[in-house]
Amino acid sequence: MELLYGHPKSLVSIQSKYCPGCGHGVIHRLITEVIDEMGLQERSIITNPVGCSIWAEYYFDFDSVQPAHGRTPAAATGIKRNLKDHLVICYQGDGDLAAIGTAEIIHAANRGEKFTTIFVNNAIYGMTGGQMAPTTLVGQYATTSPRGRDPGEAGMGYPIKVCELLSSLGGTRYLARGAVNNPVNIKKTKKMIRTAFEAQMRGEGFTMVEILSQCPTNWKLSPPESIDWLEKNMIPFYPLGEIKNTLSTAAAPAGAGN
Amino acid sequence: MSKEIRLMKGNEAIGEAAIRAGCASYFGYPITPQNELTAYMAANMLPAGRIFIQAESEVSAINMVYGAAATGVRAMTSSSSPGISLKQEGISYLCGADLPAVVVNVARAGPGLGGITPAQGDYFQSTRGGGHGDYHTIVLAPKGVQEAADLTFEAFELSDKYKIPVLVLADGLIGQMMESVVLPDPVDMAALPRKPWAVGHQARDKRGVNHVSSMNLDPATLEKANLKREAHYDMVKKELCRYEEMQVEDADLVIVAYGTSARVSMSAVQAGRAKGLKIGLFRPITLWPFPYERIAALAEKEGRKFLSVEMSMGQMVEDVRLAVNGRAPVAHYGRTGGMIHNEEEVLAAAERMLNA
Numbered sequence: 001m002e003l004l005y006g007h008p009k010s011l012v013s014i015q016s017k018y019c020p021g022c023g024h025g026v027i028h029r030l031i032t033e034v035i036d037e038m039g040l041q042e043r044s045i046i047t048n049p050v051g052c053s054i055w056a057e058y059y060f061d062f063d064s065v066q067p068a069h070g071r072t073p074a075a076a077t078g079i080k081r082n083l084k085d086h087l088v089i090c091y092q093g094d095g096d097l098a099a100i101g102t103a104e105i106i107h108a109a110n111r112g113e114k115f116t117t118i119f120v121n122n123a124i125y126g127m128t129g130g131q132m133a134p135t136t137l138v139g140q141y142a143t144t145s146p147r148g149r150d151p152g153e154a155g156m157g158y159p160i161k162v163c164e165l166l167s168s169l170g171g172t173r174y175l176a177r178g179a180v181n182n183p184v185n186i187k188k189t190k191k192m193i194r195t196a197f198e199a200q201m202r203g204e205g206f207t208m209v210e211i212l213s214q215c216p217t218n219w220k221l222s223p224p225e226s227i228d229w230l231e232k233n234m235i236p237f238y239p240l241g242e243i244k245n246t247l248s249t250a251a252a253p254a255g256a257g258n
Numbered sequence: 259m260s261k262e263i264r265l266m267k268g269n270e271a272i273g274e275a276a277i278r279a280g281c282a283s284y285f286g287y288p289i290t291p292q293n294e295l296t297a298y299m300a301a302n303m304l305p306a307g308r309i310f311i312q313a314e315s316e317v318s319a320i321n322m323v324y325g326a327a328a329t330g331v332r333a334m335t336s337s338s339s340p341g342i343s344l345k346q347e348g349i350s351y352l353c354g355a356d357l358p359a360v361v362v363n364v365a366r367a368g369p370g371l372g373g374i375t376p377a378q379g380d381y382f383q384s385t386r387g388g389g390h391g392d393y394h395t396i397v398l399a400p401k402g403v404q405e406a407a408d409l410t411f412e413a414f415e416l417s418d419k420y421k422i423p424v425l426v427l428a429d430g431l432i433g434q435m436m437e438s439v440v441l442p443d444p445v446d447m448a449a450l451p452r453k454p455w456a457v458g459h460q461a462r463d464k465r466g467v468n469h470v471s472s473m474n475l476d477p478a479t480l481e482k483a484n485l486k487r488e489a490h491y492d493m494v495k496k497e498l499c500r501y502e503e504m505q506v507e508d509a510d511l512v513i514v515a516y517g518t519s520a521r522v523s524m525s526a527v528q529a530g531r532a533k534g535l536k537i538g539l540f541r542p543i544t545l546w547p548f549p550y551e552r553i554a555a556l557a558e559k560e561g562r563k564f565l566s567v568e569m570s571m572g573q574m575v576e577d578v579r580l581a582v583n584g585r586a587p588v589a590h591y592g593r594t595g596g597m598i599h600n601e602e603e604v605l606a607a608a609e610r611m612l613n614a
Contacts, residue, residue, distance in 0.1 A: 071324070076325060078322040078327070086458055104321070
């Protein structure tokens with residue numbers, strides 16, 4: 001009998017430490033499915049970032065490196081430059097990437113570093129217990145924005161659209177935003193990951209998939225409510241789809257050739 | 259076979275020695291007075307097909323070193339004092355993950371932005387770990403261009419051997435001055451031993467999965483790891499202490515000095531001896547591990563005094579005091595702020611102490 005769907009080989013069969021309804025587990029699964037499909041398990045290296053996904057080495061059944069908070073793209077640079085034929089995945093959360101590590105991600109992207117960033121955006125700090133993230137929406141509650149994020153009086157700044165921010169940089173070739181709130185978006189996100197990994201293995205330039213993800217615990221919602229919240233609040237602000245695609249495989253823009 | 263002798267700036271000699279030691283990845287960020295080193299690496303690493311990146315900051319550069327070192331290659335960064343401060347987090351992670359790496363500090367005067375002229379105010383930072391947590395780096399202190407090249411070359415060997423980052427602590431004088439130097443023969447990079455703990459090439463090496471990490475959230479396990487590292491440090495202390503002595507046998511006063519201060523002190527010792535003064539010089543070459551035992555032995559001689567001469571407000575003097583442990587008088591003399599004492603000043607300080 002042919003096995004149509006099973007546990008990915010690259011994903012360790014273990015109960016995760018993630019909370020019920022958390023998006024990390026789905027994202028881990030998508031990454032490992034693509035790695036298995038591409039036959040890259042023994043040539044993959046992931047950086048486990050500071051944050052809830054710090055435990056990545058427990059879950060991914062391939063090599064890993066654990067860098068300092070925010071320095072993930074710098075460490076991934078050092079890894080990928082030395083292991084050009086390996087798949088290097090720079091896994092980052094919104095605090096790691098868009099707050100403490102803003103310099104590192106901008107310059108890695110600008111240099112066109114040939115690893116793939118998986119940017120998990122859940123608009124909140126998870127591991128430290130629900131503080132405001134750079135991607136926290138205006139008005140959204142967090143322990144450090146107790147009356148909601150207030151860019152005005154309280155000077156809390158505005159949520160950062162990372163794909164759009166990076167899209168002006170010459171080194172970026174593929175910037176896409178997916179979500180793991182429903183099966184349709186999960187399938188689309190998997191395709192984005194596949195596109196990015198394939199581009200990396202062709203050595204095309206900086207690739208990143210931003211993934212909108214639920215954090216029911218720190219959003220103080222049930223898992224079903226958090227899916228609803230993501231759809232009603234995050235997706236309208238963070239549009240899904242390919243924000244930039246200048247890969248060799250990109251479809252010609254509509255009207256080209258006319 | 260006759261060796262090629264070159265006239266080189268210290269910064270360039272350090273760069274060339276690193277290349278010859280098989281440095282595969284160099285990551286740097288401009289800062290005076292080590293800029294020639296970064297430029298030398300750009301000019302010579304890239305044509306050789308090796309990795310050179312001018313990082314966006316010292317912080318990024320040290321973390322690029324972390325990533326590169328995790329793949330098992332020889333990796334290096336260099337900077338000067340304020341930049342080395344920025345690298346401390348990364349150095350702590352390197353130590354926590356037991357990764358080899360070479361960090362060169364062409365030190366300048368502080369604190370803060372301070373100045374760009376030579377100083378030795380980074381002794382505490384270099385020898386006490388520098389960042390957070392229980393760790394040490396090996397610290398090598400050259401006194402001139404030749405030794406800067408030799409110790410940089412050896413730093414890669416020591417770092418790989420002990421899996422401890424090695425800090426080469428030079429200063430702006432050593433980085434900027436030109437001297438003749440005989441360079442070490444290049445190593446065959448392909449023949450360097452493979453590192454079984456490194457990431458990458460899993461299939462080639464037919465091994466299980468490797469994780470490079472400094473994280474350990476279980477206190478009991480972390481304590482065990484730290485104790486194991488401490489035992490490893492004890493072994494390094496036994497094997498690696500290195501120093502040079504000059505006329506200490508009969509000395510009534512032993513000047514203890516490293517790097518540029520030692521160089522100046524050598525002239526002071528010669529001038530003092532010419533005047534009939536019994537002074538000598540003890541020059542630590544490894545600042546960590548510090549040669550406590552040898553200094554303790556020197557302190558056994560009745561009536562002997564110790565003068566720590568440093569381009570700082572007195573930092574190494576604390577180690578000299580620890581070594582002497584009350585058995586002999588210990589004092590400090592030095593200039594700070596990027597001022598360098600001359601031999602007359604050092605000799606005068608020595609005479610004052612002899613007559614005190």
